[in-house]
Amino acid sequence: MNRDAVMSFLSSLVVLAAGLLIGFIVLLVSNASASWEAFRTILTFGFSGIRNVGDVLLGATPIIMTGLSVAFAFKTGLFNIGATGQFAFGGLTAILIGTNFEGMPNGLRVLFALVAATTAGALWGAVPGLLKAFRNVHEVISCIMTNYIGMFLVTFLIDRYAFNPAIGKSQALPEGSNLPTLGFERIFREEFLPGFFRVSRVNAGIVIAVVVAVIIYIILEKTTFGYELKACGFNKDAAKYAGISQNRNIVASMMISGALAGLGGALLYMSGTESMGASNVLLPYGFTGISVAFLGLNHPVGIIFSGSLVSYLFLGGARTQVMGFSIEVVEIVISVIIYFCAFVFLVKTFLGKHIGKLLRRKGERGDGA
Amino acid sequence: MRPFFYIFKGGNPLYIIEMRNITKSFPGIIANDDITLQLKKGEIHALLGENGAGKSTLMSVLFGLYYPEAGAIYKNGEPVQIQGPNDANRLGIGMVHQHFKLVHNFTVLENIVLGVETTRSGVLQMKEAREKVLALSKKYSFDIDIDKEVRHISVGMQQRVEILKMLYRENEILIFDEPTAVLTPQEIEALMQTMRDMAAEGKSILFITHKLDEIKQVADRCSVLRKGKMIGTINVAETTKEEMSEMMVGRKVLLSLDKEEASPGETIMSVRNLTQKGKAGEKDPLKKISFDVKAGEILCIAGIEGNGQTELVYALTGLKHIDGGQVTMEGVDITKAKIRKRTETGISHIPEDRHRHGLVLEYTLAQNTILQTYYKPTHQSMGFLKAREVIAYANRLIERFDIRAGEGADTPARAMSGGNQQKVILAREIDRDPKLLIAVQPTRGLDVGAIEYIHRQLLAQRDSGKAVLLVSLELEEVMNVSDRILVMYEGEIVADVNPKDVTFRELGLYMSGAKRMESGVAV
Numbered sequence: 001m002n003r004d005a006v007m008s009f010l011s012s013l014v015v016l017a018a019g020l021l022i023g024f025i026v027l028l029v030s031n032a033s034a035s036w037e038a039f040r041t042i043l044t045f046g047f048s049g050i051r052n053v054g055d056v057l058l059g060a061t062p063i064i065m066t067g068l069s070v071a072f073a074f075k076t077g078l079f080n081i082g083a084t085g086q087f088a089f090g091g092l093t094a095i096l097i098g099t100n101f102e103g104m105p106n107g108l109r110v111l112f113a114l115v116a117a118t119t120a121g122a123l124w125g126a127v128p129g130l131l132k133a134f135r136n137v138h139e140v141i142s143c144i145m146t147n148y149i150g151m152f153l154v155t156f157l158i159d160r161y162a163f164n165p166a167i168g169k170s171q172a173l174p175e176g177s178n179l180p181t182l183g184f185e186r187i188f189r190e191e192f193l194p195g196f197f198r199v200s201r202v203n204a205g206i207v208i209a210v211v212v213a214v215i216i217y218i219i220l221e222k223t224t225f226g227y228e229l230k231a232c233g234f235n236k237d238a239a240k241y242a243g244i245s246q247n248r249n250i251v252a253s254m255m256i257s258g259a260l261a262g263l264g265g266a267l268l269y270m271s272g273t274e275s276m277g278a279s280n281v282l283l284p285y286g287f288t289g290i291s292v293a294f295l296g297l298n299h300p301v302g303i304i305f306s307g308s309l310v311s312y313l314f315l316g317g318a319r320t321q322v323m324g325f326s327i328e329v330v331e332i333v334i335s336v337i338i339y340f341c342a343f344v345f346l347v348k349t350f351l352g353k354h355i356g357k358l359l360r361r362k363g364e365r366g367d368g369a
Numbered sequence: 370m371r372p373f374f375y376i377f378k379g380g381n382p383l384y385i386i387e388m389r390n391i392t393k394s395f396p397g398i399i400a401n402d403d404i405t406l407q408l409k410k411g412e413i414h415a416l417l418g419e420n421g422a423g424k425s426t427l428m429s430v431l432f433g434l435y436y437p438e439a440g441a442i443y444k445n446g447e448p449v450q451i452q453g454p455n456d457a458n459r460l461g462i463g464m465v466h467q468h469f470k471l472v473h474n475f476t477v478l479e480n481i482v483l484g485v486e487t488t489r490s491g492v493l494q495m496k497e498a499r500e501k502v503l504a505l506s507k508k509y510s511f512d513i514d515i516d517k518e519v520r521h522i523s524v525g526m527q528q529r530v531e532i533l534k535m536l537y538r539e540n541e542i543l544i545f546d547e548p549t550a551v552l553t554p555q556e557i558e559a560l561m562q563t564m565r566d567m568a569a570e571g572k573s574i575l576f577i578t579h580k581l582d583e584i585k586q587v588a589d590r591c592s593v594l595r596k597g598k599m600i601g602t603i604n605v606a607e608t609t610k611e612e613m614s615e616m617m618v619g620r621k622v623l624l625s626l627d628k629e630e631a632s633p634g635e636t637i638m639s640v641r642n643l644t645q646k647g648k649a650g651e652k653d654p655l656k657k658i659s660f661d662v663k664a665g666e667i668l669c670i671a672g673i674e675g676n677g678q679t680e681l682v683y684a685l686t687g688l689k690h691i692d693g694g695q696v697t698m699e700g701v702d703i704t705k706a707k708i709r710k711r712t713e714t715g716i717s718h719i720p721e722d723r724h725r726h727g728l729v730l731e732y733t734l735a736q737n738t739i740l741q742t743y744y745k746p747t748h749q750s751m752g753f754l755k756a757r758e759v760i761a762y763a764n765r766l767i768e769r770f771d772i773r774a775g776e777g778a779d780t781p782a783r784a785m786s787g788g789n790q791q792k793v794i795l796a797r798e799i800d801r802d803p804k805l806l807i808a809v810q811p812t813r814g815l816d817v818g819a820i821e822y823i824h825r826q827l828l829a830q831r832d833s834g835k836a837v838l839l840v841s842l843e844l845e846e847v848m849n850v851s852d853r854i855l856v857m858y859e860g861e862i863v864a865d866v867n868p869k870d871v872t873f874r875e876l877g878l879y880m881s882g883a884k885r886m887e888s889g890v891a892v
Contacts (some may be wrong), residue, residue, distance in 0.1 A: 063453025222756070224749045227736070234731040240688065240727040241718070242740045 011348035045316035053186025054200025064307035065264025068100025076253035077233035082143030084286025085150030090262025092119035098177030106176035121262015129254025133247035157363035206268035276278030380443025391440035400426040418594035450786030463535030489521035518791035525556035554877030631852035633663035667850030677860035715804030735763035788819035
């Protein structure tokens with residue numbers, strides 16, 4: 001492993017430790033007597049049984065996708081905070097296809113839903129891309145707008161075409177419209193009574209997410225397309241000098257970024273665990289994706305791990321509710337931890353400087369002795 | 370070379386400033402290695418060295434911007450601590466930085482008093498200040514209107530404001546950091562005279578430069594730095610330029626380029642009535658520019674910075690659109706062509722700002738060598754970069770152009786020295802086998818060795834029948850390298866001359882707008 005990778009890993013650990021410390025203080029303030037147990041639960045629950053491991057992977061799937069989405073745009077110098085809207089659009093498309101098209105064979109319908117959701121995300125991502133390229137509208141502004149437009153549009157369409165009044169949310173997908181489980185249900189399960197199992201709903205989604213991450217890595221590192229995208233992101237003047245079309249790359253990058261988020265939405269709602277709310281709330285996945293991307297240092301493979309880590313913390317955090325911690329406190333603790341993760345670049349620079357210095361000093365002392 | 374009185378605790382009172390055994394290092398480099406510099410009262414002391422030799426670091430230590438790991442500073446034999454520019458100021462040390470530190474929408478007078486204003490009950494008292502500044506300005510015959518806003522006066526005048534700032538604060542040790550880089554020959558002459566006057570008044574001057582002529586003209590003594598070490602201090606009158614340059618570079622350097630007569634061939638690029646309109650209220654950056662560049666000649670665009678050279682190059686290479694006129698490449702109209710299209714007609718471009726346009730600093734050396742050709746079949750197939758071929762290609766360029774980089778082809782461009790970064794660009798642009806090479810200040814910020822190398826490469830291009838368009842601010846370079854000179858002033862070409870028929874002085878007059886050729890310009 002080279003020096004840079006070591007520094008990246010170290011700095012991720014440092015911010016994580018700092019976040020955990022502050023998170024612990026929040027728990028302490030909220031309920032001192034149960035705080036240690038809650039803290040321990042957050043740290044260990046995800047690994048406390050094979051079923052939980054499955055749930056960690058299940059929870060990681062959508063945020064790995066939004067993390068990839070944010071990171072991909074970031075490599076091109078764009079800040080896609082519209083992943084939430086693109087995610088919702090993808091999810092909506094998957095739900096609408098999953099609950100209709102009953103005549104289609106199951107496998108084909110699943111495939112169709114995935115492709116359509118990806119396309120929907122790409123189209124929704126293209127909007128800020130086009131605005132940026134041809135009207136020079138800052139993508140952050142237009143992304144915020146497309147997020148809200150997306151949210152209201154999704155609420156409206158769910159309400160009209162796929163509403164389940166009993167739960168006030170979208171209709172559940174018929175089992176045949178969900179992603180195949182690939183036999184995971186026989187691995188990620190726990191026997192709580194003889195012959196009775198609690199089974200994780202982890203499914204093909206996580207496999208798709210990992211494969212997509214690898215594909216994104218290949219696109220960025222091995223192709224001329226990735227070379228162009230990154231050149232635009234690192235130094236747009238040099239890219240222009242080299243005759244690389246900035247506008248084309250901005251639109252392409254935002255479309256791919258949107259496609260990733262859209263696919264993420266499909267993977268979530270085709271797991272059979274979630275229904276889409278018809279209340280006007282922005283989905284958290286896009287924003288979590290920002291943290292996941294940063295924590296993974298915008299590296300596709302890093303994002304697989306950071307996404308899993310964040311999912312792990314969420315799972316443990318949710319568990320602390322049984323100790324009387326309200327969900328809001330749990331959210332705060334997790335947010336604090338993730339918030340600290342945003343300092344990862346800062347810490348990396350700092351470590352790079354000071355550890356480097358330390359090593360040199362040691363070297364000098366060694367010479368002197 | 371430690372002075373004999375080193376055993377004494379104090380400094381030597383003979384010197385107004387003595388920096389003794391200064392050591393300052395940065396990650397990976399010792400910028401100043403045990404340097405001792407002694408400045409006599411009333412002398413002009415030049416500090417000579419290539420880029421990266423440690424001149425600026427040493428002066429920053431004296432001015433309190435850096436704190437050295439070892440060494441001490443004495444003033445008139447007394448040890449002093451300089452922790453920041455305020456300490457330096459109190460000790461009477463002033464500095465004219467290479468990039469002026471002026472407030473653009475303040476008047477000259479306001480800039481001069483800024484930081485040391487006299488106030489009475491919180492109200493500015495400018496009357497005394499005004500009289501003092503006027504007196505100083507008269508004494509050194511600075512012809513300056515102190516009520517003009519700084520943004521409306523010329524660069525030469527702005528430098529005078531900086532000098533007045535030091536004089537107003539009654540500084541007695543004056544540091545000039547490469548003060549002539551931005552001046553015309555006439556302004557340089559005036560500055561030299563001012564420096565002599567100030568020295569005669571008893572001020573002590575430290576003059577950072579890498580121009581030997583100026584040292585010969587004005588300095589009494591000269592200290593030479595090389596790679597962070599003090600090579601020696603010499604009396605200027607007793608030393609030749611060749612000796613000084615040898616001390617600076619560490620080997621013999623040919624100061625002038627011997628080259629064959631140019632034999633211009635066909636016209637490669639032809640420019641007619643190129644015009645670019647300025648923003649509302651501003652001057653037009655380009656006014657009806659016309660010229661031809663022929664195969665086998667080095668055509669040089671000379672001029673003071675900011676007279677339209679940058680805009681001209683942007684217009685030729687397609688980085689910026691134009692409002693009128695025509696550009697043709699071997700008869701083909703490329704006025705409206707996109708950048709890549711122009712590149713493919715055989716234009717290579719060594720850009721003015723190598724960090725902004727020339728390189729993607731986050732990319733490796735190898736990735737930067739394919740910036741203009743990554744899409745060609747030699748470097749990719751089916752959209753995938755051929756990693757092995759790219760590395761091999763980079764290694765070929767490294768060998769051919771003697772590029773030095775710590776990790777070879779995988780070195781991040783950011784980690785390379787300026788000279789080697791420039792070599793990467795040069796290698797990339799020359800290796801494309803262009804018909805026209807546009808080189809904009811290709812030697813800016815490079816040391817003598819690298820400059821020599823780049824000049825030779827430009828000449829080699831010319832001799833192999835390429836057209837070379839060189840944009841330069843350095844008169845020496847203009848005179849040395851070019852076969853034909855166009856002088857730009859305020860967006861126009863005001864002279865078209867042969868370097869053999871023109872003197873530095875005359876060029877200076879064209880550059881400052883004092884003189885112009887009226888007929889038959891440039892075509």
